[in-house]
Amino acid sequence: MKLNMILTVFKEGLNNILKNKIMSGISLMMVLITLVLAGLSATVVVNLRYNSENMKSIPEIVAYCDPDMQEDEINKAYERIKSIEGVSNILIVTKEEAYQKAKEMLGNDERLLEGFGEEIFPVSFVLTLEDASFSAEISEKALGVPGIYKADYSQEVVSIVTKLSSWMKVVTIALSLLLSFIAVTIISNTVKLTVMARKNEIAIMKYVGATEDFIRWPFILEGMILGVLGAIISIFLVLYVYEQFLIYYYSQGSMFFNLFQFVKISDISVILAVIFTAFGVGIGVFGSITSMNKYLKL
Amino acid sequence: MIEMNNVTKVYNNGAMAIDNISLKVHPGEFVFLIGPSGSGKSTMIKILMREEKVTNGDVFVNGRDVSSMFRSEIPYLRRSMGVVFQDFRLLEKKTLYDNVAFAMEIIGAYKREIKKRVPVVLKMVGLGxxxxxYPGQLSGGEQQRAALARAIVNKPQLLIADEPTGNLDPETSSHIMTLLEEINAGGTTILVATHDINMVNKMEKRVIELSCGRIVRDDMRGHYRNEA
Structure with a gap:
């Protein structure tokens, strides 16, 4: 196709959108809703996956002593745990340190600890492992030490996060498919209306020798432009919501602050830009093509 | 220019629209296609434009085998011909200039070419x-002249007019026919399907009469009725 024909096709595609403002607006809104909802759930999935990967690599177990344990019993437990094969380092967190840490984590909500002293916190051991894949076995062994009533390792959290992530992935895909179907139907109807409104024009184009591509492309472009516009606006919306959430999250000094890390906006924006644009263009083009074949036979 | 050999067209509902027709129209000829409604005139035009495919036989237009051409070749066949309809078929939201320019734009003509050619053609049909x-601001005759301008702007070798004077008064019809004659004088082959007895009788051109899908008469200087 010659350059001047491409320009004409672009002009016609834009004209289609402007002439059919209401339906174009509805189509755009549908693409927006689809992409914003899909984008927000995708953001959750990306973060869950990121954290499960992160946590998998933390070779750490926290073993808690019974709060009533005496110092010599604690020392014995310390020695026994230290001797477990695969433990490369062991650190004691005293009652006082645990109390201070809890106060720090609570931040403004420190008053929740009013009336309580350090005695309510157990002494704990932070075990560094040589290999994170032995977390479960070492945790079992630590639990076998007298006085140790609980041994947490990040792998437990990992499995929860992984399960959650899988579910969210299914929800995201189902939601995206459903909303995409609705968006495609609406775009398809918008383009169908444009095609019907321009039936005479199309007939004349055919009589004077316009090729099928020349007739089709303005309508494909119409869908494509709606898709891309929807994608661009929804990228900004999703990133804005994500940014506001991060600001809120970090300003709250959340209990999970050290446990759960969020993917940076700059990292997520690239993924979103690529996926949204492809998705938006896909919805737009597919919506246009499905509505045209019936009407544009030469 | 046009060659039809043993052409038959049967529609899906079983109706026989064209029944074993053979004819030749040479370059530069002016031909009237006459006959009552349902005689096959419109089907013949549709076959020539490849809007309909023949059931049997061969059709050649401007050297192209219309009966067996691929869908992708149809636009190029149509670029070699201009078409005028009874109801003008102008785009209401475009000015006359844009209506005519549109026919050039869609075949990829350059802007400067369009700017040069469109005013010339509009002047030629008396609409300079x-x-x-806009079409709504013009009389029927002016709209038909605009449609003619659009049909000839790409310099077609063949101009097909389907009832071009059907909606016009006798005086305006006469102007349109004069224009068609001028276009024909420039070398363009003209095929006019019509019911306009006066025009056919006045112009004394070749007349092909159809009835029930068959050619019942082909006179080189004919009249609407063969009483002359």
């Missing part, structure tokens, strides 16, 4: 001073 008018 109305290029900025």
């Amino acid at each position: 001073d109305k290029k900025d008018c």
Whole structure:
């Protein structure tokens, strides 16, 4: 196709959108809703996956002593745990340190600890492992030490996060498919209306020798432009919501602050830009093509 | 220019629209296609434009085998011909200039070419001073002249007119026919399907009469009725 024909096709595609403002607006809104909802759930999935990967690599177990344990019993437990094969380092967190840490984590909500002293916190051991894949076995062994009533390792959290992530992935895909179907139907109807409104024009184009591509492309472009516009606006919306959430999250000094890390906006924006644009263009083009074949036979 | 060999067209509902027709129209000829409604005139035009495919036989237009051409070749066949309809088929939201320019734009003509050619053609059909008018602001005769301008702007070798004077008064019809004659004088082959007895009788051109899908008469200087 010659350059001047491409320009004409672009002009016609834009004209289609402007002439059919209401339906174009509805189509755009549908693409927006689809992409914003899909984008927000995708953001959750990306973060869950990121954290499960992160946590998998933390070779750490926290073993808690019974709060009533005496110092010599604690020392014995310390020695026994230290001797477990695969433990490369062991650190004691005293009652006082645990109390201070809890106060720090609570931040403004420190008053929740009013009336309580350090005695309510157990002494704990932070075990560094040589290999994170032995977390479960070492945790079992630590639990076998007298006085140790609980041994947490990040792998437990990992499995929860992984399960959650899988579910969210299914929800995201189902939601995206459903909303995409609705968006495609609406775009398809918008383009169908444009095609019907321009039936005479199309007939004349055919009589004077316009090729099928020349007739089709303005309508494909119409869908494509709606898709891309929807994608661009929804990228900004999703990133804005994500940014506001991060600001809120970090300003709250959340209990999970050290446990759960969020993917940076700059990292997520690239993924979103690529996926949204492809998705938006896909919805737009597919919506246009499905509505045209019936009407544009030469 | 046009060659039809043993052409038959049967529609899906079983109706026989064209029944074993053979004819030749040479370059530069002016031919009237006459006959009552349902005689096969419109089907013949549709076959020539490849809007309909023949059931049997061969059709050649401007050297192209219309009966067996691929879908992708149809636009190029149509670029070699201009078409005028009874109901003008102008785009209401475009000015006369834009209506005519549109026919050039869609075949990829350059802007400067369009700017040069469109005013010439509009002047030729007597609408040079109305290029900025919209179809709704024009009389039927003017609209048909605009449709003619659009049909000839790409310099077609063949011009097909389907009842071009059907909606016009006798005086205006006469102007349109004069224009068609002028276009024909420039070398363009003209095929006019019509019911306009006066025009056919006045112009004394070749007349092909159809009835029930068959050619019942082909006179080189004919009249609407063969009483002359």
